Amino acid sequence: MSIALQTRGLKVALGGHEVLHGMDLDVTAGHWTCVVGPNGAGKSTLLKALAGLLPFQGQVLWQGRSLLEMARRERALALSWLGQGEATSLDLRVLDVVMLGRLPHQDWWSVPSPADHAMVEAALKATQAWDWRERSLGELSGGERQRVLLARAMAGNAPIMLMDEPLANLDPPHQVDWLEQVQCLKAQGTTVVSVLHEIGMALHADDVVVMDKGLVVHHGPCDHEATRRAMEAVFEHRIRILPVDGQWVVVPRSA
Known part of the structure; x- marks a missing residue:
């Protein structure tokens, strides 16, 4: 193993x-x-x-690689994180929150690719949050927000x-x-x-x-x-x- x-x-x-x-x-x-x-x-x-x-x-x-020797982008591609009570702007649209999980896969200033959109959709559907994609995070309950943040972590596909x-x-x-x-x-x-x-x-x-x-x-x-x-x-x-x-x-x- x-x-x-x-x-x-x-x-x-x-x-x-x-x-x-x-x-x-x-x-x-x-x-x-x-x-x-x-x-x-x-x-x-x-x-x-x-x-x-x-x-x-x-x-x-x-x-097998020292964490301290890895570049920030390399870390972001290798690992997804879901923490307790994470601070996220409540004004952000759910779709945009989950798209943040795709940032390590995107070039600077590039627009999300079809693959990015597909991963975000799959993550939102897996967490049963797809129907809220156009709502702001602030409109959701604590449990609903947690499912959106889980979708963001899953969208990173790390x-x-x-x-x-x-x-x-x-x-x-x-x-x-x-x-x-x-x-x-x-x-x-x-x-x-x-x-x-x-x-x-x-x-x-x-x-x-x-x-x-x-x-x-x-x-x-x-x-x-x-x-x-x-x-x-x-x-x-x-x-x-x-x-x-x-x-x-x-x-x-x-x-």
Whole structure:
């Protein structure tokens, strides 16, 4: 198996306080890897460091190449990003927001090509946002905006996609839709790394990274017993992960 993302001795400090403490991590290409852990574990910080959005010490490698040696355009072509609560002008038309995902593929001052329009349409239809294409972002609910921003990330068609809390504001049916979209991305060879609070959804991933206090305490396939036990432990055994009708479900420890 090839490695899409890799860290060696990764350290990140925020406000003079070290948040990640010398982390080593290998993310398998073409897999969906989910990062879970309690609040303050450093999950979002890890994702931002992997994306090159935060200064760091140590190494971050994208497909074997040092992130720090890659040009900005090269990075934009290699990786798509969906962050928490991203600031986007609410006056922008939905179609134009999603077209921003195609900018790395366009020459300076060029107009969008037929291929750009086709990718944007496909992304909007995949997220069930096509009908809003002429509306402004400000006219949409929080969940609808999240689906538009997901479409923008998908339109970039990058081999690596990082998503920080992509299920925020999404109702259960659209969370299931998101799960199907991740499976489609995987089918076309995309490496997906997501931070999720929804443990039940995280258990659908190929691999789970369990974090606590700025460290990886476990990394393994979600169908391994050790992975589920590590997830229970990091939440102080306040949850249990049990098999129900062929699915893994999360229940309170008292249940």
